[in-house]
Amino acid sequence: MAWFTPDTIAFFSELEQNNHREWFEANKKRYESSVKKPLEAFAAEMIEQMRALDPAITMLPKDAVFRIYRDTRFSKDKTPYKTNAGLAVSSASKTDHSIPGLYMHLDAKALGVGSGCYAIEPHHLKALREHISGNLAEFESLLADPAFVARFGGIRGEKNKILPPDLREAAGQQPLLFNKQFYYWAEHESETALREDLPDFLMDHMRAAWPMNVFFRKGLPAG
DSSP: OOSSOHHHHHHHHHHHHOOSHHHHHHTHHHHIIIIIHHHHHHHHHHHHHHHTTOTTOOOOHHHHBOOSBOOOTTOSOOOSBOSEEEEEESSSOTTOTTSOOEEEEEESSEEEEEEEEOSOOHHHHHHHHHHHHHTHHHHHHHHTOHHHHHHHOSOBOOBOSOOOHHHHHHHHHOGGGGBSOEEEEEEEEGGGGGOTTHHHHHHHHHHHHHHHHHHHHHHSOOO
16 A cells, blocks of 8 residues: 555645645535644554664654744745655654654655754864764765665755854864764655555665764763
C-alpha cells in the first residue's frame, strides 16, 4: 500500500496555479483525504521508525506535521497556502531546526529529505564550531563516509565571511567552519513519494545521516 497517491501531487500542482481561498475551500475535502490524513498517518509511522535511532522522540503525529496555512503577516508574498507538505521528526519540536532529525518535503516537483542543523542560535553555533575544530579528523571521516556521500553529497548551508580569530587556523584546513548552517539535503522526483516502501527509503537516508547527527549533537549545549 502506498502512503500517498498521484492526487497528492496533483493537488499541489493545481494549488500552485490557484493559490486563493475560493479554490482551496472548494477542494478542502480533497485536501483532507489526499494530503492531510495520509501525511498524519505517515508521520505516525516515521515517528516509530525514527525512535529506533533516537529513543528520546516523544512527539505526536499532529506535532510533526506542518500546517498548510502560511503566516503572511510579515511577508511580501500574500498567497494564503503553502504549496507543499512537510513533516519534521526529532526529539525537539518541529520548529526547532537546530536539533538534527528527519525533515521531509513534498511538492508537485520534488520529494526532499533532509537532516542536520538548519537554524542555529548564536551560542549553539559557537559551540558547534568549537566542537568541529576540536575534532577535525572525526568530522572529516564522517564527511567522507560512503553512505553519507551517496545519499547527500555533503554539508550545505549559508556561510559567514569572517570567523573568530581562534577558529581561523582550523578553517584553513576545513572551510565548512565558515558555515552558519550545517544541513544535508537529498532531492528526488515527486513520484518517489508514491513508493510503497517510502518509510524504508527515508530511513535509509536517516541511517546514512545519523553518525553525523550524533557528532553534531555532542557539540550542542543542553538547553
